[in-house]
Structures are given as C-alpha cells and as structure tokens.
Amino acid sequence: MDFLYDLCGKPFGWIMRLIYDLVDNYALAILLFTIITKLILFPISYKQQLNTARMQRLNPKLEKLRQKYKSEPQKLQEAQMQLYQEENINPGASCLPMFLQFFILFGILDVVYKPLSYILKVKDSVISSAFEIVQKIDPDLAKQGTSLRRELTVLTAHHDHASDFLDTFGDSLSAQVSEFYDKFNLFGLNLGSIPTWHPDSWTPTAIGLFMIPILSGVLQLILTIYMQIVQKKRNPGMKGMGCMNVMLYIMPVFSVWFAFQVPAGVGFYWVCSSFFSLLQTVGLNLYFTPKRTEALCEKQNKKMQKKYANGKKSFMQKMMGAQELSEGQQKRARYEEDTKDMSRNELSKYNQQVLKDARKRMAEKYGESYDESETDSKEEKK
Template sequence: MNYISTLIGVPLGYLMRIIYSLCNNYAVAIIIFTLFTKILLFPVSYKTQKDAARRNLLNPKIQKLKKSFANNQERFQEEQQKLFQEEGINTFSSCLPMFIQMFILFGVIEVIYKPITHILNISKYVIQDAVSIASQDISELAKNGVKNMRCELLTMEHLSNNGDKYTSLSENFFTKVSEFNEKFTVFGANLGKTPSLHPEAWTKEAVILFAIPFLAGLSQLLISVYTQMYQKKQNPVDVPGGGCLNVMMFGMPLISIIFAFQVPAGIGFYWICQSVFSFIITFALNCYLTPERVKVINEKEKEKARIYAEKHPNKKSFMQKMMEQQSALNEQKNNPASSSGKNSGLSRSEQNKQNREKLKEARKRMAEKYGDSYDDDNDEED
C-alpha cells in the first residue's frame, strides 16, 4: 500500500507544488487541486451518468425480463447483459470513477503526510537530519524515525516551537518550513494535525479541526441523499428496498467521519472539497441529461454499437467473454451426464478426473476462440 501511495503521490505532489506556488496557501491549493482533478475527470463522470440515464430508459424492458425469468436468475442476468450489449451500455462504467477517486485519495494522503518532500521539495537526506533532531524530544519518532508516516508533520510541529535547533540544516530548511507552517492552515487551524474528540483545550483551532470530520461526512451524505431521491424520481418502480440502501447511505458517511478522526485534517478537508464538487457536477449533469436529450443520445449510441459490431463481428467485449464462459460452465454444471455420473458406473475419482478434463477442454476452446494463450500447467495446478 505504501508503494502505491508513493507512486501516485509523486505526480500529484508535483501538481500540488505548482498550485501552491501560485496561490501560496495550502487550503486554497487543495481546493484548486480538487477542482482541477474534477475537470480532468469530467468525461468519465459524464459517461457514467449518461449510461445511468440510458439504463433508466431500458427499465420497461428489464422489468419484462424479470417477469419472464422470475424463476431463473442466471438466465435473467444473461438476457440483461445481452440487452446492455445491444444498446452499447458498459455496465462497468459506474465503477471506474470510484476506483479513480480511490487512487487519487491514496496520492493525496501521501502528499498531506509528506509536505516537506512533495511541496517544499527538500531532499530526503536533509529531512532525515531534521527528523533525527525532532526525535530527540518526540518519543513517537525515536522508535521509527523516517519510517513513521507522520514524521514530517511531527517535525514541522516541533520546529514551530524549537526553531533554533534546525537553523544549521542545509537547503534553507528552517526558513522554508517556518513559512510553510504559517500557510499550512484553514481558518487558522493546522491541516497537519489530527482532529480529536477530546482536545486538551477547546481553542478556535480545536473547534475547526473537530468540525472537519463531521463536515466530510455530511457532504458525502448530501450526495447519497440527492442521488437516491433523483433515482426514485426517475425510476420509482425499480428502486431497491430500504435496508441495504439505507446502510450504504448512512454507513459510508459514518465511516468517513471515523476515518477523518484518524488522519491529518488536510485529508478530511480534501474529502469535503471532493464531495462538494462531486455534488455540483452530478446536479449539473442531471439537469443537462433530460429525458428528451437522453433519448436522442441513446439512439446515437445504439447506432454506434451496431456499426461497431458489424465491422468487428469476431471481436468480443470483456463482458461477452465472461458471459460465454459462465454460460459454458453453467451448462456443464447443470448437465446430469457430466456432473452427477450416477449412471456412468465410474468411481468418484474417475468422475472428478473426467470433469477436470471437460473443464480443461472448455477453457482451451475459449482460449482458441479469442486468440488467448492457454497453459495446461495452470489446469494441472488446479
């Protein structure tokens, strides 16, 4: 996980450094950074909501499929995926923004935990010396030093009260970090500090830090409530029951609050910005994607899917491959002659061997059909 955070944190840190150099305030830099990533990812957001709106148009057909295959869930799933394929709708498109936001969050965590590295661009050797100085007074650093995830934040805090100990460090360390400490704030609260439910004193900073996790949870709840209300309005028949939906709607913001109390306030502040911008974009796209406009878009996308299928008759999408493979396995599973072997006169070990051979043959046929490589050794290991 640390490797992934560092890998993503390097380019995001470079971007944050540029933004910070322009605005000279870390909280403002986070706001601009969040807006920039939202604009960059707008095509993904648009496609996701467009496909969701198009799926709403297909709801009458999906309802008919549900009635037709009420007692056969596997067949219903197959027919539904065929319908989506014909319409040119990618059922995985809704997952992409979530994964992208997750990776960005890893990078943001890395940047906020290591502002001396990513924002001030000070070398690791100087940072090691600075952490060594701070570790003389901070027991938490004395144990792990630079391996401590909060080492840079703790060093910055220590420097603010013990500046004379850092004046000898190279790369103008003392001046850079001192100036940055003053701008690493939002309304006077240090974004490097972790919010607490029980601060030593209820100062202005403590109140602001205390409020950030709850604002992060409320902003996420705003999106969840709005999305559910919009779905009910657009598709009142096919909205799931309240149980699991309510758990997700209230559970995720609660998890956000708990998480925000465990990490520096800068991460919670980023979460607030991310949720607010997400709500604005979601609301704007919902206003743009009116039923009339979605019908026009749907016809164009359906025609594009038809033309593509005609030009590439042998090319199958990932979902089609999965559907066909699952169908083959289901057929083999449900075939009494191949699954039970009750009338075959074979022993159990012979039946298992026969089933393995058939499964191997099915995998081989699928590989040959789509031009994939096939290795018998993998089946032997299975």
C-alpha cells in the same frame, strides 16, 4: 502500503508543487487541485452518468425479467446479460470513477503527510536527520512519527524549536520551513493536525478541526439523499432500493470516520471533493433529461452497432461468451459423471431428456410455445 502511497503520491505531489508555487497557500492549493482533478475526470463522470441514465431507462424491462424469472436466478442472470448486450450497456462501468477517486485520495494523503518532500523538495537523508533531532528534543512527539507522519512531526517540532534544526537544515532551508508552516493552514487550522472527538479543551482550533469531518459527512449525506430522490422520481415504480439505502448511511458515516483518522488537509480535500461532486451530479442530472437521454441512447446504439459490425465483440459479448464457455464445460463434466455407469438403453433415454430440456429452454428464450407431448409422440414414431 507505503509503496501504494508513494505510487499515488509522486504524480500528485508534482501537481501540488506547481499549484502551491502559483498560489503560495496550501489550503488554496488543495482547493485548486480538487477542481483540476474534477475537470480531468469529467469525461469519465459524464460517461458514468450517461450509463446510469441508460440503466434507468432499462428498469421497466429489468423488472419484467425479475418477475418472469423470480424463482430462477440463473436464467434471470442470463436474460439480464442478454438485455445489456442488446442495449450495449456495461453495468460495471460506474466502478471506474470510484476507483480513480480512491487512487487520488491515496495520492493526496501521501502529499499532505509529506510536505517537506513534495513541496519543499527536502532530501530524505535530511528529513531522517531532522527526525533524529525530534526524538531527542520531544520524545512524545516523535512517537507519533510513523513512516507516514514523520515529516509532519518534523514540521511541528521545527516550529517550536527552530534553533535546534539549524545545523541540519541551514539558515536558508530553516527559513523556508518556517515560512511554509505559516502557510500550511486553513483559517488558522494546521492542516497537519488530526481532528479528535474529545480534545483536551474545546478551543476555536479544536472546534474548527472537529467541523471538517462533520462537514464532509453532511455533504455526503446531501449527495446520497439527492441521488435517491432522483432515482425515485425517474423510476417511481422501481423496487429494490436497498443499495441506495445502504449508500445513504454508509458513505456519510465513512466520510466522518475517515476524516477523523487523517490530517485535516486530507479531510479538507474530502470536503472539497464532496462539494464539487454534488454540484457536478446536480448539473449532469439536469442535463440528462428523459428526452435527451433517449436521443443519446439511440445515437450510442447506432455508434456501437457500427463499431462491432465487423465482428469485433463488445465487453458484454465477451462476458457472455466466457460465461457460455464455462457453463458448457460444467455441463460436459456433469454429463460425463452422470452417464459413466449407464447402459446403452439408459443412455439413450437420458440423451432424449437432455434434448427435450434444451428445446424447452430455447422455446422459453425466444417466447415460443413448447408442447412436450408432441415431442414424445414424434420420438415414439421414430
């Protein structure tokens, strides 16, 4: 897990250091960091929103397929994939922004936990020596110093016992650490502190820390309710809102729970991220009107047709090809297992039935009529 934090944290630590040097305040640096990452990810978010709008456009066709194959899940899946291929839509495209969001979250978590390393560029050997001092002067605080929280405990202990760290830090670094501690806050709230449900006393600081997780949950709730309203408005006859209903409750609860587990700095980033995500989602939904979406879909389809005109396969074509290959191998294995002990006459009848079933499936696939009695009559004449 530490490797994952380091992998995500180093690039974001470099960005945070640049921003902090410009604004000289950690909370403001987190706010600007959130805006910058949202701008960097905006092209991906735009494509995700467009893909969502295109999926909404297909809902009437998808609903017809669900009704047609409601008792045949395998055929329903094949028909849906065929429709996605025809419309050049990748239904899994919306997963990428979520993955990137969690990648950034791991990064910002590591940056908040390690301000001495990323912001002040203190060497790890110096931090280790400083943590040994914490173990001597405040054992209870040192017990909180896990591999992630080690630097935050040093920062707190130095604020309370600065003179004990002079031999390790020196005058210059000690002054920098003290100055940074004063700027490592949001309206007086230490961003290294972890909010709690039951503080020893409900001081203004405890209330302020408590409100960060609550605010993150409220923003997520507003976002999911808004998305649900948009879905129902654009697809009034759409059924099966189960996924959206789950998200309506899961994401706000997760946001509150998560923000109570991590330092307030990470919770503050989550609040900022949720707020800008709400603004971005509202803006993109206003932009993707039905008329504009239809025009963009036509443009996208022409672009994709041109792109794959030379025989190059799209993602959905590759998926369908892989599925057909897998099904073919499974059918071959079943055929060999079913026919290994058959006589020649039994095998002939079995092959005729397999051929009938294949013709029936093809007729259903292309909407043609299929009369099994006519096929039987032709086979008898032969």
